[in-house]
Amino acid sequence: MKEPLSxxxxxxxxxxxxxNCGSGLTHLIVFPDxxxxxxxxxxxxxxxxxxxxxxxxxxxxxxxxPKKIDEYGNTFQPIDIFVNSHRDTDHLxxxxxxxxxxxxxxxxxxxxHVNIPAxxxxxxxxxxxxxxxxxxxxxxxxxx
Numbered sequence: 001m002k003e004p005l006s007x008x009x010x011x012x013x014x015x016x017x018x019x020n021c022g023s024g025l026t027h028l029i030v031f032p033d034x035x036x037x038x039x040x041x042x043x044x045x046x047x048x049x050x051x052x053x054x055x056x057x058x059x060x061x062x063x064x065x066p067k068k069i070d071e072y073g074n075t076f077q078p079i080d081i082f083v084n085s086h087r088d089t090d091h092l093x094x095x096x097x098x099x100x101x102x103x104x105x106x107x108x109x110x111x112x113h114v115n116i117p118a119x120x121x122x123x124x125x126x127x128x129x130x131x132x133x134x135x136x137x138x139x140x141x142x143x144x
Contacts, residue, residue, distance in 0.1 A: 019066060020052045024090025034066040037081040038104075043094025054094055058101055066101055076103060083108045 019026040024042030031037070040079040043054040050056060081100045084092055087109075098104070 015064070017060075018055055019060065022046065022049065022052055024088070024093070025085070026057065028061065028064065030064065032068065034068070035080045036078065036102075036119065037083060038079050038098070039083045040090075040091040041082075041094050041098060042090045043097055054097060057094075058097065060084050061098070061102060078102060079104045081108060082107050084110065086110050098132055 013032060015030040017028040017030075021029060021042040025040035026042055027039040029037040029039065041059055042086060044052075062077065065079065065105040067075050067077055069075055079098065082095070082098075082104045083106065095104075
C-alpha cells in the first residue's frame with residue numbers, strides 16, 4: 001500500500017488554501033498535477049466583511065485554480081473533486097455558484113444528511129457531476 005501522497009516529490013508543492021469564509025469551511029487544494037480539490041464551501045453575501053464574501057472568494061479561486069483546455073480548445077477552470085464532509089448549510093452554501101464558474105467534475109459525499117432547504121441541493125442544471133458516497137456504515141454515515 002502506498003504511503004499517503006508518497007508519489008509526489010518533496011519539491012512538487014501541494015498548494016493548500018484555508019479560505020476565510022466566516023463560519024463553516026472552505027478549503028482548496030491544488031495538487032502538483034493541477035488536480036483541484038475543494039473541501040466543503042460556505043459562500044456568503046456579506047457586505048460587512050468584503051474579504052470573505054462570495055465575490056471575493058470566487059475571484060480568489062479564479063487566481064489560484066489552474067486553467068485547462070478542453071477537447072474543443074476552450075479554456076476553463078474545473079474543480080476536479082468537491083468533498084462534502086456533511087450537508088450542513090455552512091459546509092455547502094454557494095456550491096451552485098462555484099459550479100457555474102468552476103465546473104465540478106466529481107463529488108465525494110459522506111452521505112450524511114441533515115435537514116437543509118430544498119434550495120440547497122448539491123447541484124442543479126446542466127453540470128451534474130458524478131457523486132460518490134463514502135462513509136462508515138457503523139457510524140451511521142454512508143450508503144445503507
